[in-house]
Amino acid sequence: MTAQLIDGNLLSKQLRTEVAARAQALKAKGVTPGLAVVLVGDNPASQVYVRNKVKACEDSGLHSVLEKYEATLTEADLLARVEALNNDPSIHGILVQLPLPAHIDAQKVIEAISPAKDVDGFHIASAGALMTGMPGFWPCTPYGCMKMLESIGYDLRGKHAVVIGRSNIVGKPMALMLLQKDATVTVAHSRTQNLKALTLQADVIVAAVGKRNVLTADMVKPGAVVLDVGMNRNDEGKLCGDVDFEGVKQVASHITPVPGGVGPMTITMLLVNTLEAAERAAK
Numbered sequence: 092m093t094a095q096l097i098d099g100n101l102l103s104k105q106l107r108t109e110v111a112a113r114a115q116a117l118k119a120k121g122v123t124p125g126l127a128v129v130l131v132g133d134n135p136a137s138q139v140y141v142r143n144k145v146k147a148c149e150d151s152g153l154h155s156v157l158e159k160y161e162a163t164l165t166e167a168d169l170l171a172r173v174e175a176l177n178n179d180p181s182i183h184g185i186l187v188q189l190p191l192p193a194h195i196d197a198q199k200v201i202e203a204i205s206p207a208k209d210v211d212g213f214h215i216a217s218a219g220a221l222m223t224g225m226p227g228f229w230p231c232t233p234y235g236c237m238k239m240l241e242s243i244g245y246d247l248r249g250k251h252a253v254v255i256g257r258s259n260i261v262g263k264p265m266a267l268m269l270l271q272k273d274a275t276v277t278v279a280h281s282r283t284q285n286l287k288a289l290t291l292q293a294d295v296i297v298a299a300v301g302k303r304n305v306l307t308a309d310m311v312k313p314g315a316v317v318l319d320v321g322m323n324r325n326d327e328g329k330l331c332g333d334v335d336f337e338g339v340k341q342v343a344s345h346i347t348p349v350p351g352g353v354g355p356m357t358i359t360m361l362l363v364n365t366l367e368a369a370e371r372a373a374k
């Protein structure tokens with residue numbers, strides 16, 4: 092069997108076209124959806140991420156503001172900026188790019204963002220909303236994974252999903268989203284014993300670890316759907332995921348590539364959340 096690719100670039104393009112149309116409709120009512128991206132310091136990877144986010148906004152007709160600050164910015168000054176953005180009616184979504192410099196308490200900054208503008212979905216109120224099935228913003232990466240499953244018409248009811256990784260931004264919210272769709276969910280992590288025994292039972296596997304070859308072909312049940320969130324570099328310095336793509340694609344029914352899989356979906360879901368925030372504010 093050779094797995095069918097779930098193409099994150101293609102799906103993103105479709106979703107961004109929908110976002111652009113909805114943004115246009117809001118603009119016609121006098122509301123331009125706006126995202127503020129706050130970057131503190133000069134982390135090179137963060138600079139690339141924020142540039143891509145701002146460009147994605149512009150391409151889809153969303154208004155975006157990039158606020159850049161020196162790494163020496165105080166926590167108090169950053170909190171004051173967040174508060175100003177909370178009160179700015181032209182801004183519907185606020186994203187503070189992580190990581191923040193060590194002298195700033197990142198959790199405190201996230202909690203300062205108004206939950207109504209928490210388009211990253213990292214606020215404790217957003218986490219609580221996801222856990223209880225209430226309306227709120229879902230973290231973009233696992234939300235993108237759910238859209239990928241939806242795009243292949245996958246019915247999660249009664250299926251066994253194994254999520255490898257339990258971070259607050261990917262693994263845990265991913266598990267809750269799968270549970271909400273009636274999957275039976277197992278969450279694996281660095282202390283999990285015999286990961287292979289678990290993954291071999293899985294209909295869906297989400298790998299979100301940050302280590303190459305965490306999932307190899309011998310660990311996958313024939314026909315399983317495999318989503319690869321990981322972002323790593325191989326020996327040649329090329330971007331690769333957590334999954335041994337060449338091996339696993341011989342066993343799985345569907346698989347996401349890296350690059351071109353979950354990565355582009357993350358930014359797309361940020362646009363979707365920002366648009367949603369603007370639509371809610373306009374109501």
Ligand code: NAP
Nearest residue numbers: 232256257258261280281299300301320321322353354357
């Ligand atoms: P993280 O906070 O470092 O969490 C990694 C998780 O993997 C932890 O829960 C850890 O377990 C678990 N783990 C480590 N070694 C393991 C092993 N050998 N077997 C099973 N589990 C193991 O990372 P993250 O922020 O969730 O990100 C995970 C990966 O996704 C990274 O490569 C990151 O770059 C990538 N990512 C991609 C996107 C995207 O847009 N494509 C977005 C976010 C993240 P413990 O909890 O026990 O330590």
